[in-house]
Amino acid sequence: MTFNSCSREKEVAELVARGQWPQASTPELRVHATACRSCGELILVTSAFQLARAEVASAAKLSSPGALWWRAQLRRRNAAVERVGKPILGAQIFALGIYLFAAVAIFVSQARHGLNWLSWQVQLPQLSSFHLEALWPSALFNPGWGLVVLIPALATLALLGGVVVYLASEKQ
Amino acid sequence: MAAAPERKPQRMTWESILPNALAGDAPRAAELPMDSDAFAGFYERSARPLWAYLARVSGDPALADDLMQESYVRYLAAARPDSIQTEGEVAGRRYLFRIATNLLRDHWRRPRQASIEEIPEEFFAATASSAQSDSQAVLGPALKQMRPRDRQLLWLAYAEGYTHREIAEVTGLASASIRLLLFRARRKVANLLREQNPKGGQL
Numbered sequence: 001m002t003f004n005s006c007s008r009e010k011e012v013a014e015l016v017a018r019g020q021w022p023q024a025s026t027p028e029l030r031v032h033a034t035a036c037r038s039c040g041e042l043i044l045v046t047s048a049f050q051l052a053r054a055e056v057a058s059a060a061k062l063s064s065p066g067a068l069w070w071r072a073q074l075r076r077r078n079a080a081v082e083r084v085g086k087p088i089l090g091a092q093i094f095a096l097g098i099y100l101f102a103a104v105a106i107f108v109s110q111a112r113h114g115l116n117w118l119s120w121q122v123q124l125p126q127l128s129s130f131h132l133e134a135l136w137p138s139a140l141f142n143p144g145w146g147l148v149v150l151i152p153a154l155a156t157l158a159l160l161g162g163v164v165v166y167l168a169s170e171k172q
Numbered sequence: 173m174a175a176a177p178e179r180k181p182q183r184m185t186w187e188s189i190l191p192n193a194l195a196g197d198a199p200r201a202a203e204l205p206m207d208s209d210a211f212a213g214f215y216e217r218s219a220r221p222l223w224a225y226l227a228r229v230s231g232d233p234a235l236a237d238d239l240m241q242e243s244y245v246r247y248l249a250a251a252r253p254d255s256i257q258t259e260g261e262v263a264g265r266r267y268l269f270r271i272a273t274n275l276l277r278d279h280w281r282r283p284r285q286a287s288i289e290e291i292p293e294e295f296f297a298a299t300a301s302s303a304q305s306d307s308q309a310v311l312g313p314a315l316k317q318m319r320p321r322d323r324q325l326l327w328l329a330y331a332e333g334y335t336h337r338e339i340a341e342v343t344g345l346a347s348a349s350i351r352l353l354l355f356r357a358r359r360k361v362a363n364l365l366r367e368q369n370p371k372g373g374q375l
């Protein structure tokens with residue numbers, strides 16, 4: 001395909017774009033346009049697209065600009081909050097990493113020394129002075145009263161825990 | 173003319189971030205660069221041409237609705253280029269078309285998963301009703317035979333009247349290649365239009 005554009009194309013394009021073709025054109029330009037393939041194509045294509053643009057644009061059903069404005073506002077706000085929260089999240093991940101590293105390091109160093117710090121667990125059952133049941137309330141050993149105390153206590157704890165988590169997340 | 177005072181670049185530190193965040197800097201950063209009244213005016217002037225572009229290039233009015241809404245939301249929510257401050261609404265409009273063009277490209281790149289049963293009935297109704305208009309009858313079949321990129325270039329050049337430089341800015345193509353691509357696309361669509369209307373040649 002050869003790529004030859006006409007020198008008068010600009011002149012024709014301006015008139016067609018302004019909707020003044022052929023009224024405002026000179027007779028000489030009109031004669032040229034009928035003979036010139038490039039100018040003829042330009043007039044044909046521009047007229048078709050201008051007509052289509054006018055018809056399609058008038059058929060558009062537009063939504064409310066206010067709704068779009070609020071959607072954009074919400075998206076920008078969320079992005080800003082996320083941007084602010086990013087360094088805090090990074091610090092939390094860093095702290096967790098340090099904590100895990102320290103825990104592993106301590107465990108490894110103790111393991112190298114033969115896990116001496118766990119030896120007390122082996123001796124625990126043999127100790128005559130170690131009576132765990134002495135720490136528990138006697139009501140727990142009574143099957144009737146024990147459950148009456150334990151279940152409401154656990155339920156209260158669960159309820160309070162839920163309230164604390166809810167309040168904490170609400171504050172964030 | 174007095175020289176503007178030189179601004180020192182601000183270093184980002186924990187002390188500078190956290191108090192600002194706690195003092196509500198996030199909501200201030202979330203403020204849009206355009207108030208709702210100014211946006212309503214801009215929307216009124218630019219929405220119809222944008223919808224026409226999206227509907228004609230995609231050939232799908234329902235998709236044009238979705239992409240137009242998303243284009244405006246992104247236009248408002250994104251950090252906007254400096255040219256909008258200097259050139260005003262003309263540059264803003266160009267930027268809007270650029271967002272819409274990118275969204276269209278993303279849509280075409282996405283793998284198609286929808287089956288024919290999932291497409292709403294209104295889509296076919298809308299396509300059928302718009303097919304009755306004169307321009308659709310003339311230009312529609314010709315555009316269907318063009319590649320999506322050619323449809324974009326032709327619409328931007330001959331419906332919107334953009335220059336080659338502006339089309340390059342909107343589409344992301346090299347400015348030098350626009351001329352040749354447009355020339356080829358125009359020749360092809362002109363031949364198709366002549367084939368449909370052999371008597372007239374002109375509309």
